[in-house]
Structures are given as C-alpha cells and as structure tokens.
Amino acid sequence: MVRVMAQMGMVMNLDKCIGCHTCSVTCKQAWTNRAGTEYVWFNNVETRPGQGYPRRYEDQEKWRGGWTLNRSGRLSLKAGGRLKKLFTLFSSPVQPELGDYYEPWTYDYSTLINAPLGDDFPVARPKSLITGEDTKVTWSANWDDNLGGAPGAGHLDPLVEKVRKESEDRIKFEFEQTFMFYLPRICEHCLNPSCMASCPSGAIYKREEDGIVLVDQDRCRGWRQCITGCPYKKIYFNHKSGKAEKCTLCYPRVEVGLPTVCAETCVGRLRYLGLFLYDADAVTAAASTPDEKDLYEAQLDLILDPTDPEVLAAAREQGIPEDWLDAARRSPVYALAKKYRVALPLHPEYRTMPMVWYVPPLSPVTDLLKEQGHDAEDPGTLFGAIDALRIPLEYLAELFTAGDVDVVEGVLMKLAAMRSYMRAITLGQEPDASIPEAVGMTEESVYEMYRLMGVAKYDERYVIPKAHVEDAHQLEEIGCSLDYDEGPGMYGPLGEASGRPVPVAVETFQALRDRQTADHAASEESLRGRVNLLNWDGNGRPSGLFPEPGSATADPAGSTTVTDEQQ
C-alpha cells in the first residue's frame, strides 16, 4: 500500500505574465514589510534571460544548493553531509551576502520639505536601510527587469552561459531580439526539500496535511544552513531577528480555502492552486534517478491519479478527508501537470521535487512570427517555428527539464495546437481534428485545457479544500483570536512583545468572503445602526455609517424620535 499524502501545489502560466510585480508587492506588504526583511522577497519576478534574485542563484557550482548523487549513486546534499555541516557551522562557507541580494534603501524625503529656500531643487538622497548612511543604489531585486542592462550583463545569466557553451559559442546574444519572458518565483514547497535536510536544528518542517514547508520560528537557531541548502535561494535570513524566513504559501489563507496573496492579486490570473496526491515513500527513490533528464518523468510518476480507486482507498486509509479527495479530483494543478502535461517543474535537476510548476511561454515564438509578417496562429507556421527556434527552446529546457529540449518542444506544440484549434471554433469555422491529434490530444481534452487556461474561472483556478472544520480547534489561525492564553490583552511577564506571537490573520474569513463575493455594498443589512469599518470596502454607504437623516435635522428632538421608534 502506498503512503498517499496531499500536497498543495501551484502552477503558473508564464504566457500570461506581464511582469507587473503585483504579486511581489502584495506579498511584501502582507509578509515582509518589517525591519530585518527589507531585502526579503518571498515572491519575486525575474526577467529571463537575467541573473535572477539573488544574483546568479542558479549557479550551483558556486552556491552548492540542492541535492546531488554521490559516487555510490545515493542522494546527498550538494553542500556536504551532516558532519561537514557541523564543522562549518561557525562560518557558513557559501552563504550569499547582502551584496548578492542588494542593499535595501529608502529616500531622505524630509529634505524635500525641510530644505531651506534656495536656487537648487532639494534632492531626496538614497539612504541605506542597513547602515542608515547615504548609499549609492547599484542593484535591486529586479534591477535587470525587462532586460535592463542585458547587452552588458546578459551573459551573466548562468543558463545563458550554459546554453552558449553547449552551442559552441555560435550564438551571439540575440535574446533581446527574440526572446524574453517573466518568471515569478515563490518557495517551491518541495517534496524533497534540501533546506529542511540542511537545517541543523530540525526547525523546518513539511506539514503532513497539505505539504506546506514552514520554518518553526521558535526552533530556528539561526545556523543559516538552509540558505545554502535551498537551490532556489528562497529561504532568507531575517537580519534583525536572526532567524530564517520563507514563503508560507499563505497558509492562514489556504487553511480557510482562500488562494495565496500572490495568486489572489495576480493581474494576469496566471496562477493555479490545487492539490496533488503523491506517494511519500517513493520520493527519495524518485529524487535519486540517475539521469537528470529523467527527473521530470520521475517526478510525474510520484503524482498519483486522484480518480484511481486504489489511490483513493489508500488515501482514505491515510485519513485524507473526503472533501480533500474531491478537491484532488478537481485539481487544476493536477490537470495541467499530469493530465495535459503542459506544466513543468522549475529546475528538476536540483532533485528537490519542486511543487510549483510552470507552463512555459509560447508568446516569444508567436510574437516573433507576427513581427515577421506570418500568421502566428496558423498551425503549420507555428509548429515549424517552434522547431526552428532552438535557442529559446534550449534556454527553456535548461530551466524546466534539465536540458531535455524534446519535452519543452512537446509542451509548446500542445499550446500552439490549442491556439490554432480554438481559433477555428472562435471564428465559427469547422475545427480541424487533426491538430489535437498531431500533439497526441483529443478534441475534448484540448477544449477542456482551453477552458482551464483561457477562460480560467476563479473557482477552476483555485480548488482549495478548507482545513477540516472538525479540526477547527487545532487550526493555526482560525480560532477566535481573543480567547486564548497569550492573546491580545494577555501579555507575557515582560510586556506586550514578550511571550508567544499573536496569530497572523486578523480579519475573519466570513467577512472577507462576503465582501469579495457580494455584488452589493458590504454590510447592507442593518447592523442596528453600527458599521464595522474594518470590513467596509469603501463601496457605497452602508446604513449606520452616518446618523439617520431625520435624526440629524431635528437635532435635539431627533434623539427622542428614535427612542420612540424603538419602543
């Protein structure tokens, strides 16, 4: 019997990403808008080709993140085993410094207002948030956004380096003409996380229920081995608290059935959230697959079919609730990753079995065709172009399939087929059944895939089962936030900030849901003349926001009128 576990996963459709950074900004506002985490971006958006954040994090020969196979073919941490880690504990050998991220800064805005009258405009000088001194802004989390500086620094992208080397330097830097896309990145919530394996304290854990990887802040001792261990460099060091912090997949939201902040606020609606069922006992074996190029397949094999009765029986055996199994059946991430096979894992060669998947972008190809005057939706042209554009394909393959170009090509073909097939339907022409056939799909499955990727309704993008109601007393955030020992009003012996932390979620789930789904102003129903401003969306004028018009005009007598009515 397989040990079935549920994993909350995400898929991002890169074709839709416009690089607006809304996800990064809302995530930062929600989670890392604090001292000590100025440079921390749980979610960041990188322009590819580009160096990424922190700079060149994908160069694992330097940063030594992830896993590797040792001489006997066993999985081992690339940065070294347990003993080596303990011996190098006093000074972590390959931890990125602030310079590899950037020195966070603010501006001295007050001089704009306080500067004495003079001939020159006052200037708000940049001030370092680390030292408080004047600083020179030289880099940031998205400094090379939109290929900024690519002619000078484009070759510093580790993947460009690799692709070039493999094509024997034939290629000049043509990327800026042919090829650019955005890559939003969060923590991968891996099935085989190397950050967790690197943590000397055992503070990083994977939740059994939904697979979210979290850092126990009370157990973290700041040994910072996880930062080296994570090949995606998605664990950050809070330099004020001295603890590791990472993307939480917005677990307080996910527990109550809401999508993560980055997904909810995504302008392009490119993110999908849903469940995978996987075989937990097979993870290590899959991650030990000898050939890097087979890792993608091995990872797909871990993921179990949620409609298979045997899988369901095993899942029930493991105590996975029925509504979770239902959510797994409707999971959009399962559909994109395994059913249609259009979503690919980011850098499977790190052997961490990442659970944030990406639909590779077709748009650079179609854009190029359009510019050259071709019909970008014509299947013949499109299929031919995908095949001809080897550079982008090789680059994408370095990102998503450990260099296996055929897999990426297959995915792009499917996306191209979907475009061409659906265009005929949209234009009222006879759909060409040979197009789906050419990429090994049926007409129905192409249409379903189009529904999921093109129409992308909210309920279909996010299929998030709530953490169990029967378990409500055990939930991390759902309980009433006032009635427990160290809650607000209950202070530790050393004042407000001592003792245990107060839960993250403030607003109630119901109020938020009402506000988001209602087509009328919030709190329209009478609240006996009272309005909760916390839940007011600024929309309309809920009754009770202002005194009754009648009572306002007849001021002294008004109050008596109201009392009369109540009686």
Add this chain to the structure above:
Amino acid sequence: MDIVLWGVLPYLVIATLVLGTIWRYRYDKFGWTTRSSQLYESRLLRIGSPMFHFGILVVVVGHVVGLVIPESWTEALGITETMYHGNALFWGALAGICTLTGLIILIYRRRKTGPVFMATTNNDKVMYVVLTGALILGLWTTLVSFAQGHDAHNYRETVSPWFRSIFMLQPDVEAMAAATLPFHIHILVGMLLFAVWPFTRLVHAFTAPLHYLFRPYIVYRSRDLTHGSRAQRPGWQPTGTQDRERGSVR
C-alpha cells in the same frame, strides 16, 4: 569574605544559570539564536569565527579535564604532575591564544563593519567585556604558571577540589582561598560570565545541534500534533477519539 565568595556565590551563580536558562527557554524561544551577522560581512568572519569557536571548544575540554578529574586519578595512570602541567600549559596556551586571536578579529570586525556594529546591542557589548575578561584572565593564569615553571601554583590541589566540592554541596572554601590571586580573579569573572550567560546571545551554545547527526533529513509535522499556535487550555480539550479528530468521514 571567603565564605561569601567561594561558599555562597557559586550557588547563586548556578541558580541564576539554571533558572535563567529555563526562563529564557520558556519565554524567549524566538530570541534564542546566534543572531548571525554573516549576511553583512563574511571575509573576516570566515577567519575569526572558526578560530574562536574551535579554540573555545578545546578550552572547555581543558577545563573539564582539569577541574573534574582528580589529581590522584591521573597519577594512578602514571601521569606525573610535571607531565600533566607541561601538557596542560602547552595546549591551554595554544587554545587560549587561538581563541583570543579569533575573538579580537571578531570584535574588530564588529566595531569596524558598519552594519555589524549597528546590529550590536548593549547586551552584546557587556557580554563581550565579560567574555574577553574571562579569557584574558584565564590566559594570564596560564602564562604566570609558565613563567614560574616548577614553582607554579598547582590549581589541581586548590581550585579543582573546590569545584568538585560545590557539587557535593559541601564547598571546600579553604582550598579555594589558598589559590593565588590570578586564579581568584579569573574564577570570579568566570562566575560572572555564567551568571549573565542565559540573558545573552551565548545561549546558542546550549542548543548546539548535535541531534542533526541522528535525525531524518525530511521532517513531517502534523497540525494535529502541534495544536496550532494556541496552546490547549485545561478543561477545553475536544471530545472524541483519535481517529475522529482527523475528521475523516469514512
């Protein structure tokens, strides 16, 4: 006076150390960290920190051997007083100098690197004074012994019996009072160091992650076991059996 210093003070220090550590662990797990500054600077840290830490580990081992193992035991093994002292002084001086050099590098780095100095609290500064004091005084006793050669004060007949007697709850005050002044001062500062220990960043030493060698690489934790961020209150335990709590509708 001797009774207060060598008979009463040690117990106060032990009480502060033990109770302080328990209190800190109970109420400030979040603050229990090394507060690493490697993010700001790692060039000097790479030299200074391992020097200091490996040095101090040797120093700790030296102290344990010197204080805990009675002289009669080593003599029974055929190790003469001269042999023992020669070795102890040599290794002690080596480790002490290594530790001190590392500490000096670290303190220099802390003072000269802007961000690192910014992240240094008053608590840290006090701790550094006490720690450096204890180190230098300890090294001083070693060097004085070196200089005196065979006439050196044998702390294994004074300090060590006193140290062991503390834990027998019958402090041998006379033995300690007979030790020389450098030892007296070193031990007083040492006691101060242990008294402030639970309240400084030094606590990280108490959670040295040796269990890392034995734990599985992948850690699964259930919400059920942790009961979330709110502690279970007595009298409010949910009804039901273990399998009903998982909420599975079978």
